[in-house]
Amino acid sequence: MTSVELTLIGGYLGAGKTTLLNRMLSQARHRFAVIVNDLGALPIDQALIESTSGTSLTLTNGCACCQLGGDLASQIDQLAQTGFERVLIEASGVAKMSRLRDQLVGLPGVTLRAAMTLIDGQSLAPLLSSRWVDRLIRDQLDHADLIIATRVMPSWSSEQVAWRERAVFLEASGELPDWVWQVQSQVSTPGFAAVTKPEFHHRAVVVRRGLSRADFEGFVAAHPQIQRAKGFATLNEGHFLVQSTVGRCILTPSPAQDFEGVQFIWVGDELPPFAELSMDQGEPVAEVESVGI
């Protein structure tokens, strides 16, 4: 199997992603390919372009630039098959680094070399207080192996130590420093620990005919993983509005016969045996007036 090393370049609009890519392409120390959001926006020196084909460019130094398409993994595959061992991906300005890592880390044959987030040092403070993108910016910084500050190095606050420790400043012009080519992904970076929350599942059930109130209440009581149940059911005693929270099941007679279907919410992996409750195979469903997805 071919093997590819990926480098992610993220950061918000104006952070300098395109400028960095352009510098890397013109100062290439080895052969690599870049996948960019907008090939047209990449100001590549015309003298460096060897050939153009559709949505990709081949450069005289052996590097290539491609427009991002629908299936990123296929593009990476294609580049690997044409002999590229290193691929750089320019993320969209609104891409979350956490999500990109999720998508790419662990693909067989693909190693994440580094995730780098660029930040314009002058705009860090306004971006972090932005009404629109504050959490996006935090995500991009939290999930980067290396933070590259452009224009100026931000004056990090005491709460931003975790960012400061991973930040380096990049001069706007001149030869790129060695670390740009050498940076490697750390095994883990701070801020990755996901908050563990209980996992809820849900299922809608149209209750079959022939069950009594006691049957229904018994079902809910017998399966304590059921946290909530809400909706309408026709039982032997009549049509009921069902409102159940943990340990308490309230059935209220309901005049509206139009609706059938109870939404169950349960926690954990144990699926309640809904077959005991739901319409069996023989019963027609066409009479159900309206049901949820």
Next chain:
Amino acid sequence: MLDVYIAKTIVTLNRSQPDATAIAVRDGMIVEVGSLSSLEPWLLREPHVIHRTFESDVMVPGFIDPHLHPAMAAVILPMHFITAMPWSLPWREVPATVTPEAFDREMVRILAEVDDEITIFWGHHDLWHGAMHRSRIDQLSGDRPVVVWNRSFHELHMNHACMLHLGIDEVLAQRRKQVDLDAGRFYENGLGFAISRLNPFILEDARFRQGLERLREVVHFGGHTTIGDMAVGLFDFERELRESRAIFGGPETFFRVEQVPHGGVLTHGRSAEEALAQLSSLAAESGPKLTFRKRIKFFADGAFFSQLAQLLPPGYLDGHEGEWLMVPELLEAKLREFWHAGYRIHVHVTGDRAVELTLSILEQLQSELPRTNHGFTLEHMGYATPEQLAWAKQLGVSVSANIYYLHELASRYAEMSVGYERASSMGRLGTCFDEGLITALHSDFTMAPAQPLLNMWVAVNRVNAQGELMAESERLTPAQALAAVTINAAKILGIEHETGSLRAGKRADVTILSDNPLSVDPMAIRDIAVKGTLFEGTLRLNEPLHDIG
């Protein structure tokens, strides 16, 4: 020659004469609405035919769906529907399928009837139909390629035979994230991989055209005389232009298509001048049925069905974040270009944070270049606060809402997404009308059925799929809801001088109904039958009737 149609009631939405019983049409234009006696001055002077076929029916202004996606519909409509909600399609009533067993039975039944190269089912939902799995499909169809597409469109499962057919081998698929080969499951980015393999089949010319032809039937069936294609270029700009003209430009189409280009696609990698020049020439060469005007569509935040709407605090129950589809500053820059060029701008906004951003941008643009009657429209508007809607009024904003979200998602979102308060008040249309915003309803088909009466029913009753009344005070009156699928929808598209109500001088666009949506029991609005339409005076019937004229 005048054609005079008699009806039990004609609801005109023309305030000076709200009710009438006769409408006179010449060369596709309404010459007068009134009664046979009030039409006398015309009838004395002009040869005429009086049509009494519909004298026990009700006429309303021709329905307008200002926001649907023919190209997306063309991909989905050739699929076989098995859905938890009943869907009325012109060629088939799709019943509600609400158990895992019934879902499997439907698959078996359809497989026995069809002979597709790949049989694709659409509409699976875990909530009703249980978890899908490759082995589950394999048991039903071991040797024929089968795909089961999720109702949200964001996930699919395929059987082993289908993987073989598409040449998806284990080595290839294992190199993908979000592919579970054992389960035959492809989602998010893995879905992109599956679609790239399915594309030669689902986008094949004949199938795509069949899909557009089916959409034409759906649009007729719903009683529409105008639709808005609210993002030409969603799949492939040139191909959509070409195929839409071929299918909708001909005499078999009894509605007009108002085309609004996808701004992101149109401006990608090129200057605003180039995009504006292309749009000018598209507008100039617009045909009688398909029309570009100075309109453009942009996208702010993620899909409502995927819970990617951008929300203001307190956000989602599980703490996840919505997504921007365009960098906010870039959205502002694009909107600025088209605002200054005098365009009517439509922005896809699903969450209240996206509404906040969009209104902030518009406020800035209004201070740079004040405009009135500018048609700036919030599209979908899942969540918006009352304060935002008052602000929207100040800025002259219109709303085109997908109210079906409320019916289909409110119960689930109350439990699983945002909690009861916000889930129950999604689609605050009562507030929109109270604030005086121009407010329309759309289907975003196939996000919701393209049936204006069904969307009116949701807006008037605000009953969710589990039968629960959600935010009673946000209900519309039947008259408001009717305006939202006719005259207000015409205003959203900027064609209110031509259609959307029934009065002298407008095009003769009429929808013929079995009953009056303004006087039936509100819960029965969705049961009213659409008998047919007049499109620019030409009659088209949903079912063959005898004794025409």
